[in-house]
Amino acid sequence: MVEDTIPGGRWEIGPKFRRKLVTDHNRIVFGGMPLHLRLSSQLPELTAFVIKRLVDGLDVYNQLPAEELSGDIARIIEQAVRTFLEVLRTGTLPEPVDLAIVRESAARRAEEGLPIDAVIGAYHVGAQACFDFVEPEVQPDDLRSVLEAHRLLSDFLRLTTGAVAAGYLSERQSMFGDEHGARQTLLATLLAGGQSADIPGARLAESYFVISLSIGKHPDETVAGVDPGIAGRRKLRRLRTELDRRSREPVLSMLSTDGGLVLIPHHLPSASVSKEDWASLDVLATALSKVAGAPVVAGAVAAEPAGVPAAARLAGELRDVALIYAKPVGVYRLADLLLxxxxxxxxxxxxxxxxxxxxxxxxxxxxxxLRVFLDSGLNRRQTATTLRVHPNTVDYRLRKIATLTGLQVARHEDLLSIRAALSALDATTVRG
Structure with missing residues (x-):
């Protein structure tokens, strides 16, 4: 065993290279109180202090959505501080398993596209912020405690930044790794009309739900001062995670922050898809909208592998039709949008x-x-309430429409023509 000495204690380096300070850790005192007790009693204030330092000191954190700063970033800061407080209390550096949350957080930052220097730099900024937080209460007699705490913090940062780098690089590799590449190859082959024989080792599903998605903007993507790219990638990460979570087989996808194409494997031929299967896609759209924090509207077609190219084209057309007619969140089949x-x-x-x-x-x-009258089920009073006018005004306007167009809503045959004409007008206006 190798020993090293510092004021007030002794370092022992064991066979696992864990460094333990053999001393009375209650002697690491700032302002008359053991440092680990002082910081733990002020943890919420310290977390907020560190977040402010990150926002002020690192431009990339200044551009993060408020939701992320108060959520994921705040949690990882609090957990990192708690881990360091345990180091102060025991003098023992954490094992790799104790830094799992650090690696996971670094992986999420990698997926969101934050540069690795900013992710690692955040831990150094946070460490300095912790010292600055207690500095006003440091007494002249606390110098030895400052040196001991700084020595512990240096070793803690060495381990922590190593875990950050490992988690970040692992995620970046997985994003472009073998599995990702295999999925993209399979998707490209299906869209080109290829078969499983074209992909060595590939096993195709009986059929696929071919879904063309439109993804609305998350509120953070439109907030001044927030980097819309980061907010959009966070939205996309949550959406992809939810897609994989809800499918027993790997989902094939080609997505951007505003939409794209998804192929969900199904174990039965397309002709055997049930109403319950289609209903589950509506549930999926609701779930995706919730996790994305943005409306998700989609067109969907069930098809065998050979029919995927045509299904993808039709699904995209159905998505566009649903958007033209301002349909609510959901997955729409041709049967839902025939007219x-x-x-x-x-x-x-x-x-x-x-x-x-x-x-x-x-x-x-x-x-x-006319639109409100049709949407209200031909209820003139409800129409008047919605438009905030007198019912007589609604009657006058409907008579005016009849005079100008020759179509009367009171006649059944005219009503059918009016509905079709309104849909045709919307289509030609939006397309134009």
């Missing part, structure tokens, strides 16, 4: 239908009233 889909296909019939409402298309009072 809307047909009316978005260019044709003389669509143009003629849209022209039926052309006389009122530019009237800011008439067309909105």
């Amino acid at each position: 809307e889909y047909q009316l978005t296909r260019p044709s003389p019939a669509r143009d003629h239908l849209a022209s039926l409402l052309a006389p009122v298309a530019d009237r800011p009072d008439l067309l909105p009233t």
Whole structure:
């Protein structure tokens, strides 16, 4: 065993290279109280102090969403401080297993795209902040304690930054590792119409839910001063995690922060997909919207491997139709959008239908009233309440529409034409 001495104690270096300070650790005193007790009693204040130092001292942390700073970043700071307090209390440096949360946090920062120098630098900034936090209460007699605490902190930082580097680099490698590459190769092959024979060792599912996603913006992506790229990647990481969690087989995906394509394996042929299976996709869309913190609207088609290319095109068209008609969060099949889909296909019939409402298309009072009236189930009083006008005003506007277009909402045959014309008008307006 090798020994080294410092004021007030002795270092012992054991066979596992764990360094233990053989001393009375209650002698590491700042301002008349053992340092580990003083810091633990002020842990919330110390955590907030460290966060402020990170934001003020490192530009990349200044651009993080407030949600992340008060959540994940605050938790890792508090845990790191607690681990160091245990070092102060016992004089024993942590084992690798004790630094698991540090490695996991570094992996998340890698996935979000933070540079490694900023991630490692945050621990040094935090260490300095801890000393600055207690400095006003340091007495002249505390010099030996300062030296002992600094020695402990230096060794603790050496281990911690090593764990940070290991977690960060491991995640970066996994992001571009063999499994990721295999999934992307399989996805590319399916989209090109290839079969399992084209991919050595690949096993294709009986069928796939081919889902084209539109992902809205998380509020943090529009907050001034927040880096939208980081906020978007955090949203995407949560979404990918949820996709994998809800599937028994590896999910194939090609996603960006605003959407993309997902293939979810299914164990039955597409013709055997049940209503419950489709309903589960709506549940999935709700879950994805929740974890992403943004609306997720999608078009979906079930297809065998050979049909994936055509299914991907149709799913993308269904997604676009759902967006054109401002559909709520959900996964939409062709059966859900038959009329809307047909009316978005260019044709003389669509143009003629849209022209039926052309006389009122530019009237800011008439067309909105017609929309609300149809959405309310032809309830004039509810329409009046929604628009904050008198019911007689609603009646007047509907009569005006009838005069200008020749279509009366009270006639069943006209009502069908009005609904179709409104859908055609929306399609041609958005496409135009």
